[in-house]
Amino acid sequence: MFVDLQAAETSGLRAAMVDRLTSAGVLTDPRLREALLRVHREVLLPHAYVRVSGPGADPIDWRLLDGSHPDDRQEWLDLIHTDESILLQRDGEPLDALARGPVTGGHMTSMSTYTPATVDALQVLGLAPGQRYLELGPGPGVSLALAATMTGPGLATGVERDEHMAAFAQRSLERLGVGATVIEGDALAGHHARAPYDRIHSGIGVPYVPPAWVEQLACGGRMLTTLTTRTPSWPGQLLVTRAGGGRLEAVLQGRPRGYRPMLGYQWLNALDHRARIKADPGTARPARLAPPADDAYGFWIAAAYLAPGLVRDFQAETMTIVAPKDDSWAVAGPGDGTVRVRGPRDVWAELEEVHTRWVEAGRPETYRVDLSDSTGIQSVTSGRGPKELSWSLPPLATVPLQMP
Structure with a gap:
């Protein structure tokens, strides 16, 4: 020790x-x-x-x-x-x-991960002695070491794509003597050799749940990951549980923060547009939608999918949403019932439409994710009937393997 x-x-x-x-x-x-x-x-x-x-x-x-x-x-x-x-x-x-x-x-x-996020993730997973634990993308191994301390020696495994970081983390964990192991490999494949796992935690954001992760989750097990979109502004947290009979239940909810996306997945950013927006915020028009609250996570996660390609500039004085690929933006307020818009895409009108649909669906804060479709489609829904909100997660096919 x-x-x-x-x-x-x-x-x-x-x-x-x-x-x-x-x-x-x-x-x-x-x-x-x-x-x-x-x-x-x-x-x-x-x-x-x-x-x-x-x-x-x-x-x-x-x-x-x-x-x-x-x-x-x-x-x-x-x-x-x-x-x-x-x-x-x-x-x-x-x-x-x-x-x-x-x-x-x-x-x-x-x-390393922002400490409150690590604490939140491990508490959601509900770790206990004797559980088999898999960490995907452990980095330096902070959450892996904590998990190993809670579950017991020899039960915690991490899969890290970067050879230097994998070796670095393994050496550190050995010095601590917590009995955790880091494997160099593709996190998207999990680690079949030690499966099934009672708890799986992903330290990388993925746009779609890799089938291997679901297959390696034990009956009664829980899996937690960030579902990433093209925008870093509105991440989602997905909790998957496998009932004793093998039935899967997956619940998505918006969060203020999430893990960085996997290798090969590029976020949009508003930085290149900041100076232009300041110089010309756009043409003012009346707004049906007042700027939604930052903690309206159920709305913002829906907007990430139903109005794709948008990113928020959180450094702006008033709410500023940019569509970088469309060279368009919307600047709300300040507080006068108007919004300024510029470019071929009416960003604020799209958000107004999503907000209307979200309200009609009952202002959901959580969404069901179906991971059992035999065709591989992972669909997200909330509510039922004509007011249901729904979308499908983009497949992993275009994202490279995680090996360096």
Whole structure:
């Protein structure tokens, strides 16, 4: 078992982190609380990139904190015990000889998950001793280590596509002595050798549920993943349960955050349009729809599918929705009953139409997903009859395998 030479210091930071999560009402599971207190995050996150450049900079300037360096140690320790996502890898780089200090350019290819999201996911899964656990895309292994601590040695497996990250995570987990294993491979294929699993958690967003994941879910099991769309603005969380008789039940709901999409799946973004929108927000017209609340997740997840190709600029002063591929946008308000629209696509009219349909369907917050269709179609519905909202998930056929 790993012994920290400065155990009192790190133990206090973990306790403060746990108390903060508990006070905020995020952490409620006593088993997970104990796991968070026991798992030494500094072993799993021995370094961290911090961004130096401001918004919109290209290339981006970073600084690498090395937890073993005395000049970095306090800043690094404070950072890895916050609720922030910890940036660990640029452009798929090897992780065994990183140099501390400033670096420029590149894109982050691996990071730890925002801590409240990890806590929420593991609590939804309801982990207990003796359960077989599969983590898809574990990255540095934070949630995998917590799961292994809760389920017991030899029961937790991760599948990681990046060879450097897989080796890095395995070494860290061995130092912790939690009995978890990381396999290098395609996360979309799961890991048949140790199936079936009582709990499956995906740390990557997928547009469609891979059949292998469903096949490897044990009777009585639960699976949790982010359903990603082309927009990062309105993610959905899918919880799949398999009843004792083998029947599947899958429930989708909108969430404020989700996991990043799988390799090869490109998000839309509004950044390239920001300056143009500021210079010319568009022509004002009366709006039937006031800007929907940010937490109207049932509406926004429906809009992600029924008005596809839209992305929100959350940095804008008023609600701004962009259709990048159509060079169109809508800027709401501010507060005068109008919306400004520009481009060939009337973005706000589409949102008004989706909102009308959502209201007529009963303002659903959750949606049923049918994963049992023999043709492979995965359909999403809420309500019944002529007012039903429905759509189909896009297939995985055009997305490459997850091996590097």
